[in-house]
Amino acid sequence: MELQIDRRGVERCRQLAVAIVEPVERFIAAHSTLSVERALLRLLGVDGINSQEVPLPNAVVDALPVVQRGRGVAIAFGRALAETGLEPPQLGEALGERRLALEAFADTPEAAARGALAPHVARALERIGAQRAERNARLARLPQLPPPLLYVIVASGNIYEDRTAAVAAAEAGAQVIAVIRSTGQSLLDFVPYGPTTEGFGGTYATQANFAIMREALDEVSERLGRYVMLTNYASGLCMPEIAAMAAIERLDMLLNDSMYGILFRDINMRRTFVDQHFSRMLNACSGIIINTGEDNYLTTADAVEQAPAVLASQFINEEFAHRAGLPDRQIGLGDAYEIDPDREDSFLYQVAQAQLAREIFPNAPLKYMPPTKHMTGDIFKGHLIDALFNLTSVMTHQQIHLCGMPTEAIHTPFLGDRALSLENARYVMNSARHFGDEVVLRPGGIVERRAAGVLASCEALLERVAAIGLMGAIEAAVFADVSRTPEGGRGYDGVFARAAEYWNPFEAALRACNPTERSLLDTPA
Amino acid sequence: MTRPIRPYGDTQDDGKVQLSFTLPMEWSEAADEAARRLVTNMGFGDVQVAEGRAIASGFSFFVLYAATSQAIDADTISASSAGGHAMTMEEIDAFVRDRIGRKVRVAGACIGTDAHTVGIDAILNMKGYKGDYGLERYREFETFNLGSQVAVEELVRFTREHRVDALLASQAVTQKGSDIANFTQLSELLEAERIRDNVVLVCGGPRVTNRMASELGYDAGFGRGTLPSQVAAFIAVTLAERLRQGRPHW
Numbered sequence: 001m002e003l004q005i006d007r008r009g010v011e012r013c014r015q016l017a018v019a020i021v022e023p024v025e026r027f028i029a030a031h032s033t034l035s036v037e038r039a040l041l042r043l044l045g046v047d048g049i050n051s052q053e054v055p056l057p058n059a060v061v062d063a064l065p066v067v068q069r070g071r072g073v074a075i076a077f078g079r080a081l082a083e084t085g086l087e088p089p090q091l092g093e094a095l096g097e098r099r100l101a102l103e104a105f106a107d108t109p110e111a112a113a114r115g116a117l118a119p120h121v122a123r124a125l126e127r128i129g130a131q132r133a134e135r136n137a138r139l140a141r142l143p144q145l146p147p148p149l150l151y152v153i154v155a156s157g158n159i160y161e162d163r164t165a166a167v168a169a170a171e172a173g174a175q176v177i178a179v180i181r182s183t184g185q186s187l188l189d190f191v192p193y194g195p196t197t198e199g200f201g202g203t204y205a206t207q208a209n210f211a212i213m214r215e216a217l218d219e220v221s222e223r224l225g226r227y228v229m230l231t232n233y234a235s236g237l238c239m240p241e242i243a244a245m246a247a248i249e250r251l252d253m254l255l256n257d258s259m260y261g262i263l264f265r266d267i268n269m270r271r272t273f274v275d276q277h278f279s280r281m282l283n284a285c286s287g288i289i290i291n292t293g294e295d296n297y298l299t300t301a302d303a304v305e306q307a308p309a310v311l312a313s314q315f316i317n318e319e320f321a322h323r324a325g326l327p328d329r330q331i332g333l334g335d336a337y338e339i340d341p342d343r344e345d346s347f348l349y350q351v352a353q354a355q356l357a358r359e360i361f362p363n364a365p366l367k368y369m370p371p372t373k374h375m376t377g378d379i380f381k382g383h384l385i386d387a388l389f390n391l392t393s394v395m396t397h398q399q400i401h402l403c404g405m406p407t408e409a410i411h412t413p414f415l416g417d418r419a420l421s422l423e424n425a426r427y428v429m430n431s432a433r434h435f436g437d438e439v440v441l442r443p444g445g446i447v448e449r450r451a452a453g454v455l456a457s458c459e460a461l462l463e464r465v466a467a468i469g470l471m472g473a474i475e476a477a478v479f480a481d482v483s484r485t486p487e488g489g490r491g492y493d494g495v496f497a498r499a500a501e502y503w504n505p506f507e508a509a510l511r512a513c514n515p516t517e518r519s520l521l522d523t524p525a
Numbered sequence: 526m527t528r529p530i531r532p533y534g535d536t537q538d539d540g541k542v543q544l545s546f547t548l549p550m551e552w553s554e555a556a557d558e559a560a561r562r563l564v565t566n567m568g569f570g571d572v573q574v575a576e577g578r579a580i581a582s583g584f585s586f587f588v589l590y591a592a593t594s595q596a597i598d599a600d601t602i603s604a605s606s607a608g609g610h611a612m613t614m615e616e617i618d619a620f621v622r623d624r625i626g627r628k629v630r631v632a633g634a635c636i637g638t639d640a641h642t643v644g645i646d647a648i649l650n651m652k653g654y655k656g657d658y659g660l661e662r663y664r665e666f667e668t669f670n671l672g673s674q675v676a677v678e679e680l681v682r683f684t685r686e687h688r689v690d691a692l693l694a695s696q697a698v699t700q701k702g703s704d705i706a707n708f709t710q711l712s713e714l715l716e717a718e719r720i721r722d723n724v725v726l727v728c729g730g731p732r733v734t735n736r737m738a739s740e741l742g743y744d745a746g747f748g749r750g751t752l753p754s755q756v757a758a759f760i761a762v763t764l765a766e767r768l769r770q771g772r773p774h775w
Contacts, residue, residue, distance in 0.1 A: 157700060168581030183698050184638025187674060200638060201698040265640070266672065300646055373643060377731075377749060409731055409749065412700060416547035419580035481650075 001395065001439045003355055003451050009459050010360050013312075016462035017319040020470050025323055027270065028277045032502065034189070034494035035271075036278045037061045037073040039240035040506055042248075043124040044077070044117070046092030047207065049193045057241065058190045059096035065103060070499030078113030079105035081120075088120055114505070121505045125285075125513065131250040132287040132515055135227075138218075142227040144175055148368070148393045148401035150425050151176035151231070155412040157199035159209045163216045168415055170220045170228045173422040176253065176400065178231035179213060180412070181205050186236025186265050187490060191245065201412065205232050205242060210249035229253060234279050235261050235293070237271070237491045243279035247286035253332065253400070254283060257293035258320040259313065262474060263482045264296050268492035269474055278507075280324030285513035290326065291400065292317040295336035295369035297480050303338040303373070307353050308457035309479060310335055314357060315462065316470070318364070325511065328363035332400050336369035337389040341381075345446060347388055352450035354396035355441075360455075368393045370404025379406040383424060390428035395436035401425065529596035540592040542569070547586050552579035560587040569593055605735045607727075607745030610758035614658050617757045621665035624765035628667045631660055631760065632683060633693035634675035637707035641697035642673045644729055648693065648753045657752040666757065677711045681718055688775040691725040691760040699732050705741070712742040723775050725763045727756065 038057035048056050064073050080091055083105045094100040152174045154162040159179075166177040182199030185192075195212060196204040203209060210232065217228045229252035234242040239256065246254050258276045261267035283290050294310045294317075314333045321331045335357055339346040357366055370389050375382045386404035393401045403421040405413045413421075441447050465473040477483040534541025544564060550556050557577040564572045569591035576588040612620065621629055633645045647654035649670045651661040661668045671683065684692055694711050696704035708728050715721040721742075728738050729747040738746025745759050768774065 168584055171581040182638075183640050184674060186640075187638075200700050200703045265674070299643060301650070302652055414547065415584060416545070416580065416586050419547075419584075419586055 001355060001436045001441055003352075003359055003441060003448055004443060005356065005359060005451060006455060009455050013315050013360075013455075013459050013462055014319075016459070016466045017315040019466045020316060020462065021319040021323060024273050024320075024470050025277075028274050030498055031270065031274050031495055032072060032498055032504065033240075033271055033274045033491075033496070034058075034061055035238050035275055035491075036240045036504070037064075038238075039244040039278065039282070040072075040074055040504055041077065041088075041092065042241055042244040043506060044092075044120045045088040045124070046096075047089065047193075048093065048096075050093070050096040053193075054096070055190050055193055056092045056096040060092055060102075063095055063098070063102055068102075069496050071501045072498070072503050074117060074505055075110060075113050075501070075503050076102040076105070078117040079108035079110075082112040082116035083108055110501075114503075117505055121509055124506070125509050128247045128282075128286050129513075129515075131247065132285075135250055135252065135287060138221065138227050142221050142225055144226050144229075147365070147397075147399040148425075148429060149175040149229070149399060150422055151178060151400055151402045152418050152422065153178045153180045153402070153413065155180035155202045157182065157201075157203050158197040159195055159203050159212050160197065162203050163212060165413075165415055165418070166213060167216055167220045169418045169422065170217065170224060172419040173426050174228065174403075174418070175226070176229040176231055177213070177217060178233075178253075178255075178402075179203050179205070179209070181233050186233070186261065186267070189237045189491060189494065191238050191241050205245075207245045207249060210245055210251060214249050214251070231255070231291070234283075234290075236265065237261075237267060237275075237494075239272075239275040239279035240282065243282040243286075243288075246288055247282055251288060253289045253291055254279075255293060256280060256283060256290040257334075258317050259474070259479065260293035260296060262484050262489065263480045264293075264300070266484065266489045268489035268495065269471055269484055269486055270495045271489075271491040274495060276320065277324050278504075280321055280326055281507070281510040284325040284327070284330065285510050285515060287330070287515050289330045289332050289365060289400075290321065291332040291367045292334040294334035295338070298336045298338035299373045300480055303336075303340070304343070304349060306480075307349075307454045308461050310353070311356065311360070311454055311458040312461045312465070313479070314361065315458070316465075318361065325513075328361070329365065331361075331364045332367040333357060333361055333364050334367045334369060335398075337371045337385075337392060337404075338369075338373050341371070341374050341385050347392070348446050349450055350389075350392045351396060352447040353454060354392050354398060355447070356451040356454060358396050358398070365399035367400040367402070368398040369402050370408070372404075372408050375404075375408035377410055379410070382406040382408055383420070386421065386424055387428050390425045391432055391435075394429040394432050395439070397436060529598045531596045532593060534590075534592075538596075540570075540594060540596075541590060542593060543588065543590055545586070545588045547580065547584055549583060550585055551583060552577060552585035556585045557587070560585075560589060564589050564591050568595070605739070607735045607738075607747060607759050608751065608755035610755075610762050612754065612758045612761075614663055614754055614757070617754065617761050618663055618665045620765070621761050625665075625761070625768060628665055629690045629760060629764060630667045630669070630687060631691045631693065632669040632671060632680070632687065632689045633660075633695065634671035634680050635673040635695045635697070636675055636677055636680060636711060637696070637703065638674055639696050639698045639703075639707070640673040642695070644697055644731070645670065645693060645695035648695075648729065648747075648751070648756050653753045655752060657754050659753045660757055663757060677707065677714055680711065681714050681720070684715070684724060685718070685720060689724055690764055690775075691727060693756070694726075694728045696728070696730040696733070699730070704730060704732065705737075708738075708741050708743070716742070722772065725760050725767075727759070729756075 180202035
């Protein structure tokens with residue numbers, strides 16, 4: 001199946017995305033955020049909480065005098081390392097408990113600070129590289145089933161119940177497990193600590209919870225003879241920190257969108273742009289596949305009208321991702337099956353959109369999200385809609401397939417709901433495995449006309465964004481009918497301009513990190 | 526004359542129901558028998574295990590059909606509904622012009638930590654839901670959609686500052702009763718701030734019923750499938766009635 005699409009239009013959209021992202025990248029290069037600085041400390045090994053239960057990365061960054069912020073925390077921390085001879089975890093604890101103060105080491109030469117940090121930076125990179133190599137080794141030994149990779153969520157609020165659910169889902173055919181976060185975590189300006197058993201609508205993302213789930217999935221992967229991937233969510237006020245934790249605990253995917261937090265969580269746009277960049281640099285080096293959040297445009301507004309916005313966002317996400325060093329094989333661009341099922345030919349519209357993304361981003365592992373908006377309490381109809389979603393996914397060669405739940409509008413999935421959903425996906429995808437290869441689309445037919453219309457509207461939308469700038473466009477409510485201002489939203493006070501002396505030792509190290517990974521697309525079909 | 530009714534399979538009064546559930550045990554013939562006896566113990570008769578299978582190690586899934594001898598006299602049951610004032614957008618706008626004589630200020634939000642705005646957006650956004658325009662499209666409504674994850678304190682402050690006539694609180698996440706807790710917090714804070722009577726207080730969400738809403742101190746509750754015009758009509762009629770009675774308002 002192939003669409004005849006306007007290749008010049010696609011080229012033009014890519015050029016526009018470059019023009020849109022370029023000025024934002026200049027802003028990013030001149031700024032840092034509290035969460036970037038905290039992520040850097042986490043990479044150096046600062047973890048845990050102080051006696052007031054404040055996470056140590058927060059406590060250390062907060063201990064940095066505001067006038068010194070512009071230089072970044074690394075130099076100050078390096079000076080203290082050089083003078084005290086402590087290891088980063090112990091130094092983090094001493095600073096976090098205020099037994100030591102960073103100002104006490106202000107006179108230590110910068111060269112000494114850099115020298116003291118260098119081995120710890122190297123060790124962090126080795127640690128990330130070792131987890132990347134471990135994933136590759138396991139994938140080679142425990143090959144996955146062919147894509148679309150069946151992705152399900154667990155969301156009990158209790159990491160130990162989630163573990164049971166995740167293992168059961170893997171046995172029922174799941175290839176990717178995502179632990180949905182407790183609602184509201186994206187707005188916390190810190191990452192909670194330790195294993196957690198209480199959450200609402202999901203389970204807190206903590207490093208301990210990551211490790212618990214990773215261990216369980218590694219165990220079941222061995223038993224099943226296929227590697228089961230683990231996913232969590234970077235979006236929110238702590239994108240870089242979650243990316244650092246995910247690198248350390250060998251997560252395989254992270255939800256990481258360049259604009260989601262701005263539009264749908266009212267997080268300050270400058271904060272998000274700076275944060276997404278550093279978090280994606282980390283994802284790139286860790287071999288983690290990002291999943292972008294275009295599905296959100298479709299759940300909050302009419303899916304037919306929003307199709308050009310989805311494609312425009314995919315182009316913008318792709319460009320931001322490339323700028324952070326992510327290769328195509330790690331860019332899981334999002335889309336969703338959200339057109340009103342009562343609309344005539346809705347299935348054809350879905351196929352058009354999914355196939356359009358497939359052809360425009362041929363090397364990206366596309367992430368396809370299930371119907372949610374039009375799911376009702378009627379689980380029987382919901383199961384049918386999910387079947388058509390499954391068919392669309394397999395015939396348009398999507399790679400990451402979030403399985404829809406028949407009980408979508410009712411509750412967070414029961415263990416039995418996941419099994420039914422996975423059976424549905426396996427049945428449809430097996431039955432129609434090569435359907436897409438057998439079908440020729442009628443030139444000038446409904447699908448092709450729809451795809452052409454979406455692409456043309458996307459180009460017009462990107463022209464408009466390029467003309468007023470991305471931040472101006474967001475302010476003008478071009479995306480998702482939501483207006484956000486450059487100084488508005490949560491987390492703006494955590495953004496600061498870099499002084500001339502600013503230094504983040506991981507930036508150069510991550511830029512030099514050039515992993516060669518297997519791609520999801522390489523998985524034998 | 527009315528008579529009690531039973532579930533209808535293919536014959537009057539056969540009482541047939543379908544059930545499905547998961548048991549935390551390995552599947553075997555004994556697991557099927559365990560499921561059958563469990564349903565028998567629930568009081569059902571003629572229990573048939575239509576399907577029983579392993580869905581994971583240590584978990585089995587079942588589909589059963591069974592008959593109940595229970596019956597219900599449906600005529601004795603009533604459920605209050607807030608959606609009773611059927612009017613179109615144009616009729617509601619005309620009603621507001623005639624009876625209220627000024628624009629009605631409506632604010633809505635997903636309260637607490639809930640980030641799922643699909644419900645409040647369906648009611649407020651211009652686009653609306655199922656071809657029924659949202660409140661933003663009404664000429665006689667001034668609408669503030671405060672979005673997701675709005676703290677109850679912030680919503681109450683906004684209500685006071687903007688002299689809001691009608692307040693819509695939405696909750697989609699219901700895990701461990703978080704929706705009830707948030708709804709309760711809002712109505713209690715409005716009471717504490719002595720502005721409860723100044724607003725038409727409405728809650729909504731997939732699990733909300735009008736009965737539950739009145740128990741929580743709300744004027745109305747709207748559940749799944751609610752159309753924006755039903756909410757708009759309720760607000761307009763309720764506010765007009767309060768003003769007619771000369772009840773204190775802003």
